[in-house]
Amino acid sequence: MNKLLEVRNLRIEATTRPPGEKPKSVVLVDDVSFSLEKGRVLGLIGESGAGKSTIGLSTLAYGRGGARITGGEVVLEGIDILKLRKSQIQKIRGARVCYVAQSAAAAFNPAHRIGDQVIEATLQHKLMSRQQARERATYLFTVLGLPNPETFGDRYPHQVSGGQLQRAMTAMALCPNPALIVFDEPTTRST
Numbered sequence: 001m002n003k004l005l006e007v008r009n010l011r012i013e014a015t016t017r018p019p020g021e022k023p024k025s026v027v028l029v030d031d032v033s034f035s036l037e038k039g040r041v042l043g044l045i046g047e048s049g050a051g052k053s054t055i056g057l058s059t060l061a062y063g064r065g066g067a068r069i070t071g072g073e074v075v076l077e078g079i080d081i082l083k084l085r086k087s088q089i090q091k092i093r094g095a096r097v098c099y100v101a102q103s104a105a106a107a108f109n110p111a112h113r114i115g116d117q118v119i120e121a122t123l124q125h126k127l128m129s130r131q132q133a134r135e136r137a138t139y140l141f142t143v144l145g146l147p148n149p150e151t152f153g154d155r156y157p158h159q160v161s162g163g164q165l166q167r168a169m170t171a172m173a174l175c176p177n178p179a180l181i182v183f184d185e186p187t188t189r190s191t
Contacts, residue, residue, distance in 0.1 A: 002037055002038045002039075003035055003036070003037060003038075003075075003078075004036050004037060004038040004040075004076070004077060004179060004180060005035065005036040005059060005074075005075065005076055005077075005180060006034075006035045006036075006073070006074075006075040007032060007033055007034050007035070007055070007058070007059070007072065007073070007074050007075075008033050008072055008073040008075070009031050009032075009033055009071060009072040009073070010029055010031070010032040010033065010055065010058055010069070010071070010072035010073075010074065011027065011029060011030055011031065011032075011069070011070050011071030011072050012027075012028045012029040012051070012054055012055075012058060012063060012067050012068065012069050012070065013025050013026060013027050013028060013067070013068060013070045014026050014028055014063075014065070014066045014067045014068070015066060028051055028054055028067055029051045029054055029055055029058075031072075032051075032055060032072070033072075036180075038179070044056070052184075053102070053184050053185075054067055056099070056182040056183075056184055057099070057182070057184075058074055059074055059076065059081075059097055059180065059182055060081075060089075060092075060093050060097055060099060060182070061074060061081045061082055061084070061089045061092075061093075062093075069082060076092065076096065076097060076179070076180065077096065077179055091125070094121035094124065094125060094176060094178075095121065095125040095127060095176050095178060096178055096179045096180065097178055097179065097180040097181070097182065098121070098172075098173035098174075098176065098178045098180070098181050098182070099173065099181075099182045099184065100169055100170055100172075100173045100181065100182065100183045100184060101169065101184055102184045102185045104162060104165035104166040104168070104169045105157065105162065105165060107169050107172075108157040108165065108168070108169070109157075110156060110157050110158055111156075112156075113153060113154055113155065113156060114152065114153050114154075114155050114156065114157060114160070114165075114168050115134065115137055115152070115153020115154060116153070117172060118137045118140075118153060118168060118171050118172045118175055119133035119134060119136075119137050119175055120172075121172070121175070121176050122136070122175045122176040125176060127176050127177070128176075133175060134153070136175055136177075137153055137171060137175055138150055138152075138153070140170075140171035140174050140175060141153065141167075141168070141171060144167040144168075144170060144171055145167065146164055146167055146168065146171075147164070152164075152168070
């Protein structure tokens with residue numbers, strides 16, 4: 001087997017501060033284990049608040065909203081990223097593992113053009129030249145079915161639809177050609 005990711009006995013906790021009470025630790029995720037082979041897709045299914053997003057973010061060695069990883073291992077390409085220094089983790093985030101958030105609008109800075117934001121991580125990690133990154137972004141805009149892919153990146157986030165912005169965020173994650181992409185709620189369901 002060709003393992004890309006192994007999560008072993010993951011434990012994530014947070015501190016709550018109820019009014020009038022002492023802060024206390026709460027377990028959000030306990031003893032979660034799974035593995036993912038290269039070239040495969042893995043989906044986590046559960047109710048709202050079950051910890052799917054929290055588990056997904058752990059693959060970037062990240063805990064949001066006061067959550068912290070307190071146990072287990074997250075092994076990406078043979079390296080337990082939870083044992084890395086912050087500077088080493090920053091080299092992985094946006095290069096080897098990318099994240100697609102639930103809210104595309106929150107992922108983009110309204111003051112910057114979409115294309116500049118799509119190629120930003122690729123340039124920061126020095127994975128391609130600016131020209132190569134722009135060409136890759138245009139290719140991704142085409143593959144993802146965005147209108148006028150050659151000029152789509154010149155627009156600002158408020159100038160495109162929510163669905164187009166979601167696809168642009170996917171292009172942002174794909175641009176650096178990472179080993180792993182975590183999609184937080186990749187589909188929505190209409191009732």
